[in-house]
Amino acid sequence: xxxxxxxxxxxxxxxxxxxxxxxxxxxxxxxxxxxxxxxxxxxxxxxxxxxxxxxxxxxxxxxxxxxxxxxxxxxxxxxxxxxxxxxxxxxxxxxxxxxxxxxxxxxxxxxxxxxxxxxxxxxxxxxxxxxxxxxxxxxxxxxxxxxxxxxxxxxxxxxxxxxxxxxxxxxxxxxxxxxxxx
Numbered sequence: 001x002x003x004x005x006x007x008x009x010x011x012x013x014x015x016x017x018x019x020x021x022x023x024x025x026x027x028x029x030x031x032x033x034x035x036x037x038x039x040x041x042x043x044x045x046x047x048x049x050x051x052x053x054x055x056x057x058x059x060x061x062x063x064x065x066x067x068x069x070x071x072x073x074x075x076x077x078x079x080x081x082x083x084x085x086x087x088x089x090x091x092x093x094x095x096x097x098x099x100x101x102x103x104x105x106x107x108x109x110x111x112x113x114x115x116x117x118x119x120x121x122x123x124x125x126x127x128x129x130x131x132x133x134x135x136x137x138x139x140x141x142x143x144x145x146x147x148x149x150x151x152x153x154x155x156x157x158x159x160x161x162x163x164x165x166x167x168x169x170x171x172x173x174x175x176x177x178x179x180x181x182x
Contacts, residue, residue, distance in 0.1 A: 003082060004162070006181055008046040008174060009038040015174035019181040022049070022082050028067060028089045035061040044144075048165050048178070049082055056161035057086050058151075058168065060140045072155035072164065074135030087130050146171040 009016045018038070025031050035045040042063030050056040055076040060068040069086050077083025134155045138148040146168060154164035169178040 003049060003051040003080070004165075004182060005050075005082075006048045006178060007035060007038045008048065008169075008172070008178070009040060010044040010046075011040050015172060015177060017169075017174055017177040017181055020047075025082065025085060028069075028085055031059060031085065032061050032067045035059065035067070036063075039063075046141075046172075048168070049086075050161045050165050051077070051080050051083060053161050055080075055083060056155075056165050057083065058140060059086070060137075068137045068140040070136040070138055070140055070151065071134070072159070072161055073133055074130040075132040077135075078130040087135065090136050091130055141168065141172070144172050 003022070005020050005022050007018055007020045016038070020034065022031070022034075025034060031047060035047050039045045039061070045061045047059040047061070048056065049059070055071060055073040057069065057071045057077060059070075062068075069090055071077045071083065071086055071090065074087050074090065078087040134152055138151050141151060142148060150171070151168070153159075154167055166175060166179065169175040
């Protein structure tokens with residue numbers, strides 16, 4: 001599967017954007033380290049990942065803080081090697097995410113159902129233990145001018161992940177720079 005990944009480092013002059021390879025990324029720690037290498041001081045760094053218009057993710061790294069993650073479609077991302085790095089982490093931290101109570105309930109229902117059935121789509125809105133639809137911290141771009149509601153709308157049914165990343169970049173003020181590296 002083809003993917004696109006870019007690192008956006010916040011600087012005094014705006015955003016510095018560069019395309020990146022994720023070949024050496026096997027864990028969230030690897031991805032956070034890749035982002036931190038692009039940071040100036042402890043400024044914010046974002047990593048945009050998009051896979052064949054199936055899903056997109058935004059990872060935010062601020063200094064040495066834990067990365068914040070948003071994935072447009074958790075179940076779709078979980079089926080890819082790069083996306084599963086993110087969704088596995090989000091499912092592991094389900095009790096800490098904004099969807100924590102829902103994730104915990106879904107996990108309990110799934111445990112009961114998996115004992116009875118093979119791994120398939122289910123009525124609880126999950127696939128293989130990962131929720132279908134948005135997953136993670138939808139507020140991670142709010143301080144940059146993109147409210148949670150808008151990020152969730154860009155992840156909604158019928159949204160095109162590549163177009164969503166362009167709209168996010170426009171809202172951040174780096175649309176033209178992102179387009180130049182695509």
